Amino acid sequence: MTMERVAIVGGGPGGLMLARLLQLRGCLPTVFERDAHAGERPQGGSLDLHGETGQRAIRLAGLAAEFAAAARPEDQGDRLYDVDGSLLYDRDGQGDDRPEIDRTALRQILLESLAPGTVRWGSLVREIAPDAEGWTVAGDGFRARFDRVVGADGGWSRVRPLLSTAVPEYEGVTLVELGFDTERHPAVDALTGSGKMFAVGDNRALITQRNGHGHIRGYAGVRISEALAQDWRKLPPAQVRAALRQAFAGWAPSLTQVIDSGEIIAVRALHALPIGHRWDSRPGLTLLGDAAHLMSPFSGEGVNLALADAVDLADALGSGGWPAVSEFESVMAARGETAAEGAAQGLAGAFSSKGAAPVLEHYLERTLDPGA
Numbered sequence: 001m002t003m004e005r006v007a008i009v010g011g012g013p014g015g016l017m018l019a020r021l022l023q024l025r026g027c028l029p030t031v032f033e034r035d036a037h038a039g040e041r042p043q044g045g046s047l048d049l050h051g052e053t054g055q056r057a058i059r060l061a062g063l064a065a066e067f068a069a070a071a072r073p074e075d076q077g078d079r080l081y082d083v084d085g086s087l088l089y090d091r092d093g094q095g096d097d098r099p100e101i102d103r104t105a106l107r108q109i110l111l112e113s114l115a116p117g118t119v120r121w122g123s124l125v126r127e128i129a130p131d132a133e134g135w136t137v138a139g140d141g142f143r144a145r146f147d148r149v150v151g152a153d154g155g156w157s158r159v160r161p162l163l164s165t166a167v168p169e170y171e172g173v174t175l176v177e178l179g180f181d182t183e184r185h186p187a188v189d190a191l192t193g194s195g196k197m198f199a200v201g202d203n204r205a206l207i208t209q210r211n212g213h214g215h216i217r218g219y220a221g222v223r224i225s226e227a228l229a230q231d232w233r234k235l236p237p238a239q240v241r242a243a244l245r246q247a248f249a250g251w252a253p254s255l256t257q258v259i260d261s262g263e264i265i266a267v268r269a270l271h272a273l274p275i276g277h278r279w280d281s282r283p284g285l286t287l288l289g290d291a292a293h294l295m296s297p298f299s300g301e302g303v304n305l306a307l308a309d310a311v312d313l314a315d316a317l318g319s320g321g322w323p324a325v326s327e328f329e330s331v332m333a334a335r336g337e338t339a340a341e342g343a344a345q346g347l348a349g350a351f352s353s354k355g356a357a358p359v360l361e362h363y364l365e366r367t368l369d370p371g372a
């Protein structure tokens with residue numbers, strides 16, 4: 001590969017995977033990451049990597065052994081409860097090929113695979129501007145020139161407006177994220193089973209998911225207005241908990257213990273880019289991952305797409321010419337569109353007036369066809 005100067009804006013899974021794959025081709029990209037250091041903020045919960053996308057990227061990056069050491073194939077189960085606490089579906093997930101890994105562990109594996117100094121921490125990119133020879137990337141206290149710039153900076157990308165007028169829209173559902181440890185919360189541990197549990201009622205859901213190191217992550221999801229979600233973000237945890245208790249009044253105590261006992265971590269209003277988001281290719285500048293196709297987490301595809309994008313973009317950049325990158329953008333858009341349709345359906349199924357029925361139907365279909 002020619003020694004082009006490549007800037008990657010964003011050190012999430014997509015940006016770091018791209019950096020790794022480019023380095024394997026002899027290129028030395030620079031990753032600009034706004035976090036001050038790798039441990040600055042909790043990276044969130046557990047991610048399942050799929051065979052042909054996330055796991056394939058890991059293999060091509062030469063990181064299969066590191067992944068196997070950190071992954072949790074034993075945590076692929078699914079449970080579904082009704083609001084009265086009845087167990088409607090229970091599958092242990094043994095033999096599935098979507099092993100879970102903590103987001104922090106995945107980031108660490110990718111970071112350790114990179115040449116020292118690849119990531120410039122504490123570098124919030126504020127400006128990307130074209131010039132006669134390429135692009136200038138700048139922020140507080142830094143300014144540098146590059147031949148290619150990749151926006152891997154997530155759903156609220158600062159790179160995207162140079163390519164597209166699309167903005168993420170609120171999807172009508174807000175998740176309150178909760179944390180537990182299994183030692184102090186044995187009842188939540190028992191409720192969760194061997195992976196993930198959903199309890200689904202009228203336009204609301206409680207979710208818990210097993211993470212590594214004896215942690216469980218929970219989500220209380222409700223359909224509320226964006227304005228109310230903004231208000232909740234400003235409330236002290238006790239008031240958020242009180243609002244959730246009201247929203248889940250009448251649910252079985254075995255389920256509402258999730259609200260009562262979890263540590264409130266964040267209020268996340270779910271946003272998505274328009275399904276099928278595309279743009280006219282602009283030489284020297286492109287996007288990958290959530291920056292290109294932010295969707296709700298109800299497809300379970302987000303990180304897998306970001307990693308698959310990194311593989312395809314590394315190939316395209318390696319080919320040298322921009323037509324290959326333009327082709328990558330088309331492939332990425334088509335792949336993102338299919339996943340975004342699935343995510344929208346998943347969200348609509350989990351937050352409907354039909355309660356648990358659509359989720360049960362989805363699980364039963366998947367039992368018959370594990371690829372669905």
Ligand SMILES: Cc1cc2nc3c(=O)[nH]c(=O)nc-3n(C[C@H](O)[C@H](O)[C@H](O)COP(=O)(O)OP(=O)(O)OC[C@H]3O[C@@H](n4cnc5c(N)ncnc54)[C@H](O)[C@@H]3O)c2cc1C
Pocket residue numbers: 009010011012013014015032033034035046047048123124125126152153154155156157158175268288289290291297300301302303304305306
């Ligand atoms: C609650 C929740 C649960 C999820 N669960 C799953 C799941 O189970 N499975 C799954 O596949 N996906 C899941 N996702 C989606 C998944 O997290 C994303 O799709 C994935 O992280 C996208 O990776 P990315 O690298 O494109 O972007 P990100 O992970 O968003 O990384 C972007 C990076 O860019 C940095 N950055 C942003 N702006 C700038 C800037 N201007 N300058 C410098 N740096 C910047 C950020 O700090 C961040 O490190 C979930 C998402 C949420 C919200």
